Amino acid sequence: MPAQSRAGSEAGGSIVDLSWLLALGAGVAIAAACGLRAFLPLLFIGLATRAGVIHLRPSAGWLATDLALLALGIAAVLEIAGDKIPVVDHALDAVATLLRPAAAALGAFALLGHWPSPWAQITALVLAGLSFGVHAAKAKLRLGSTVTTMGLGNPLLSAVEDVLSFLFCWIVIVPAVALVAIALIAWLALRRRASRPQGPAVARRPHP
Numbered sequence: 001m002p003a004q005s006r007a008g009s010e011a012g013g014s015i016v017d018l019s020w021l022l023a024l025g026a027g028v029a030i031a032a033a034c035g036l037r038a039f040l041p042l043l044f045i046g047l048a049t050r051a052g053v054i055h056l057r058p059s060a061g062w063l064a065t066d067l068a069l070l071a072l073g074i075a076a077v078l079e080i081a082g083d084k085i086p087v088v089d090h091a092l093d094a095v096a097t098l099l100r101p102a103a104a105a106l107g108a109f110a111l112l113g114h115w116p117s118p119w120a121q122i123t124a125l126v127l128a129g130l131s132f133g134v135h136a137a138k139a140k141l142r143l144g145s146t147v148t149t150m151g152l153g154n155p156l157l158s159a160v161e162d163v164l165s166f167l168f169c170w171i172v173i174v175p176a177v178a179l180v181a182i183a184l185i186a187w188l189a190l191r192r193r194a195s196r197p198q199g200p201a202v203a204r205r206p207h208p
Contacts, residue, residue: 019114024123025175026054027108028182031127033168034104035134036161038096039076041107044169046072053173057120060110083158086151093139097132104131111172 033041042063048054049064062068083089109124138161145153171177 021179022175023112023114025178025182026111026172027123027127028130029168029171029175029178030107030111031104031131032134033165033172034100034107035131036100036138036165036168037076037079038100038103039072039079040162040165041169042103043069043072043076044166045107045110045172048173054111055113056110057113060106063110080158080162083161084155086146086154089142089154089158090139090146093135093142096135097139100135101128101132104128 030041030045033044045054045056046063046069049056049061050069056063063072079092082092105124105128108127109120112120112123115123142154142157145151145157
């Protein structure tokens, strides 16, 4: 959770709800990032916590310890490097089917610092589902690239995913961006549904 949000929540009760919303935005961002990379987002929030930029739930403070940062750093490098190798990337996607949602649940729960139980746990599980959706879309796109480019385009796709995951990580520090994105997506979805043409009206024959 961003330090500014924590300070605001301590300053007055009227800001607490806003801090909860910002924490939710950060959770959405980290879940999306984990859908692309399992370890990079956890490493990012660990380093950001170590630098005092964000504050995690006390029970998740171990993410900022030396041992955790070292392990996450090594795992992140191995995942990023392995994802650039054809065939190995599909093996990683298979293993990550459970790993990435689990990482998203952990990261989101760590960021929902002011959320009470059981809402923090429930929301973390929902965001794990979001992460799984991102992972599934990524795996499907990678499979399509393998078929159409014989795997030659996979390293380029992987590099794009690295950048996107890193950008999602940075949104954790400015979670209002995630909230604006959620609102925009919801508005576009509602507008598209409202503008969807209805079925053709059945013409009635005049009675003789």
